[in-house]
Amino acid sequence: MLKRSLWVLLAPSLVLAGCTKIDEGDTAVALPEIAAPELSVETMKSITEELSSDAYEGRAPGTAGEEKTIKLISEKFAAVGLEPGNKGGWFQDVPLVGxxxxxxxxxxxxxxxxxxxxxxxxxxxxxxxxxxxxxxxxxxxxxxxxxxxxxxxxxxxxxxxxxxxxxxxxxxxxxxxxxxxxxxxxxxxxxxxxxxxxxxxxxxxxxxxxxxxxxxxxxxxxxxxxxxxxxxxxxxxxxxxxxxxxxxxxxxxxxxxxxxxxxxxxxxxxxxxxxxxxxxxxxxxxxxxxxxxxxxxxxxxKQTDSKNVVGILKGKTRPDEYVIYTAHWDHLGRCKPAPDGDDICNGAIDNATGTAALVALAEAHVKAGAPDRSIIFLAVTAEESGLLGSKYYAQNPIYPLSQTVGGVNMDAFGMAGPAKNVIVVGKGKSGLDRYLEAALTGDSRVAEAEPTPEKGYYYRSDHFSFAKLGVPMIYFEGGEDLVEGGREAGEALSKDYTENRYHGPKDEYDPNWNWEGVMGDLKIYYSVARMLAMTEDWPNWNEGDEFRATRDESRAGN
The missing domain is CATH 3.50.30.30 (Glucose Oxidase; domain 1)
Known part of the structure; x- marks a missing residue:
């Protein structure tokens, strides 16, 4: 698996997620063939390291760290070829009180x-x-x-x-x-x-x-x-x-x-x-x-207008239908000091990695050319304060939610190395699961439900803001069944992060991280959204799901 993950990056044309049919009720929907792209690990490394450096002071909203963060994201979006996503501008004001x-x-x-x-x-x-x-x-x-x-x-x-x-x-x-x-x-x-x-x-x-x-x-x-x-x-x-x-x-x-x-x-x-x-x-x-x-x-x-950063790759045939990527750029700023006096919660894993992924994925999608549908790249603020940036966008959408086909949320990429599985938070809730299964075809990994649903992760990241208003969103991450060490090693590493780094000053960039698992996961994030942007399908929440009625009502208005 170690060799295979690296080989995928070097041979992007080989792994396909296409020629697959999914069943939506009584209708079989063919998914397009999507080649796994060449994704830049250097983009991931450099942006993660930059955003989590002490110079950004933990990326708290309304601070100098925010100004540096949103400037960097917008510059990177522009550099890879996205267009400004809010009426010619990169930012959406999010009115907050600090x-x-x-x-x-x-x-x-x-x-x-x-x-x-x-x-x-x-x-x-x-x-x-x-x-x-x-x-x-x-x-x-x-x-x-x-x-x-x-x-x-x-x-x-x-x-x-x-x-x-x-x-x-x-x-x-x-x-x-x-x-x-x-x-x-x-x-x-x-x-x-x-x-x-x-x-x-x-x-x-x-x-x-x-x-x-x-x-x-x-x-x-x-x-x-x-x-x-x-x-x-x-x-x-x-x-x-x-x-x-x-x-x-x-x-x-x-x-x-x-x-x-x-x-x-x-x-x-x-x-x-x-x-x-x-x-x-x-x-x-x-x-x-x-x-x-x-x-x-x-x-x-303190009254402050924090900002979401919005970029868009416009679709070539159906530009008024939208697929969305979300990741939060914010973290906790300065926090309770560690024993060594370090009081900056750098948020390298959570969520400089997810923010870097937005840029790396945008880079890959632009290189592949415009898909049929438009793809929105949304870096949101104030997730750590209760999903406030994503909630604001969902309640004040730049692009209509009724025309937003679905999306993918990314929050905290683990650095444990390649895994035999991916973990789906909220598996079985919507038709987007089938896109993930298709994207995993030929990847020798399986999609598994989260092992600890009692922790409520489904309600703890930005996809939830969209789900509440009916937009199908999928949130998955690299699994804990590691190629080297199995589940025992994966669970130990996860526990170590939660107890010693999560929401603390030691969530810092490490130049010795193993990025192979992250890059394999990033390929799947690309494929799921690209398939969604190239099909005519409108996946929905499954029958009986808590968000189904809201989506049906939203779509009925079109």
Missing amino acids: ITAKNMSPLKISGGASELSFAYGSEYVASSYQEQPKIDVADSEMVFVGYGITAPERGWNDYAGVDVKGKTVVILVNDPDFGTESLEGEFGGRAMTYYGRWTYKYEEAARQGAAAALIIHDTEPAAYGWNVVESSWTGEQFYPKSENGGADQTKLNGWIQKDAAAKVFAAAGQDLTAQMAAAKKKGFKAIDLKLKASASLENDI
């Missing part, structure tokens, strides 16, 4: 036998979505609302019978089916639904009128350790600009360490473990903890 908390108080809990106090950073973190210079939550009654879910279509309401207006809600991460072995259950069994994501939990707490929301951090259901929470939630946070300055949001959103939460529950005369078990059952009733929470902070507030 809020940096300072002078954070401890989290104080009163009402028990003695007052509890938890330190900011090491035991809890919090920020405010409200554009107010001073945030003060004082003696706010605390209510445990289980998983914090209101899902009438599933007959589930954790807020039933309780008024949390002005109160602090305490919430479990993930959803009630977490920990089951199968994919069957009220919330998709082992697979996380959007109800399990922290973004949903804060949204629902605000809809319920809560003053503050605290999610109990637990490493396994969260899918990352406290170090990731601390580095991601300290420093400047970005939110969509709103007319009311976030007045309809909670005053304070944050996380609390599980050990700290256990002390809170003990002070309330409750056992956290027992209540976590109770919250998994339908009919769970929220619990008044009979405690009060107090915390305060001050905010530095």
Whole structure:
């Protein structure tokens, strides 16, 4: 496989993904023949290294690092032959508010036998979505609302019978089916639904009128350790600009360490473990903890227009039908320092690699000539802040979503080397799976469903912003069943990255990385989108999928 991956780069005309038929309902759709292209590893290396250098200061939106980043991307897009994608310009303004908390108080809990106090950073973190210079939550009654879910279509309401207006809600991460072995259950069994994501939990707490929301951090259901929470939630946070300055949001959103939460529950005369078990059952009733929470902070507030970068390769026969590539250019900027004092979260893997891939793929598509449909190359901002750049584009599309055939998202290329498989996040959701299967023809790799659907990766990258509005998107990545070392080695490397580099200062460029697996994956990214740009097919979400109705409604308007 090592030799074969290298050989593919040297002999681009040999591997074909064509002469394949896919079944869309009762209609067989022939896919065009697509030769695996010659993709530039030097483009991948040079752009990844540049974007993740200290000079870019971690690529936080609204900083000098952003200015350097979007300038580089637009220059590279132009150099490879793309056209500006927004009415003659390269950029789409994304109105954001940057809020940096300072002078954070401890989290104080009163009402028990003695007052509890938890330190900011090491035991809890919090920020405010409200554009107010001073945030003060004082003696706010605390209510445990289980998983914090209101899902009438599933007959589930954790807020039933309780008024949390002005109160602090305490919430479990993930959803009630977490920990089951199968994919069957009220919330998709082992697979996380959007109800399990922290973004949903804060949204629902605000809809319920809560003053503050605290999610109990637990490493396994969260899918990352406290170090990731601390580095991601300290420093400047970005939110969509709103007319009311976030007045309809909670005053304070944050996380609390599980050990700290256990002390809170003990002070309330409750056992956290027992209540976590109770919250998994339908009919769970929220619990008044009979405690009060107090915390305060001050905010530095900055209005900023961050930017998505948009390039386009116009189609030759159907230029008003669009295929889209997405990758986020942003990272965390300066964050909690490593033991050696390094405080720049460089984001080399996450996601300088994906941004470099946009350029390398654009280069290859331009060299191959214009396809029938147009291809959009979209580098989005503020993914790390809750998919804000992709959400803004999806809600304010430059090219109509009803005319966007589908797309491919790229987020963090692993450097473990060639694998025997590719992992599809959300396998089985749409007809795009068949394009991936065709692209893998002759590649001796197999497409497998993500092994850890409980981690909710489907809801953690930019494809989700488009999926919610009906556009079929596929998100896949190199697998962990490595040619050298198998699954054991792949899982070990993945764990090492998550625990020691992900969202931390040590996600840095390494000149000794093995790029063979990345370049093999990049060939597949090329083939899937190129096939989609050369066919007349309009793939859809599969029958019964959560996004099918939205897509059907969108397409019916054409």
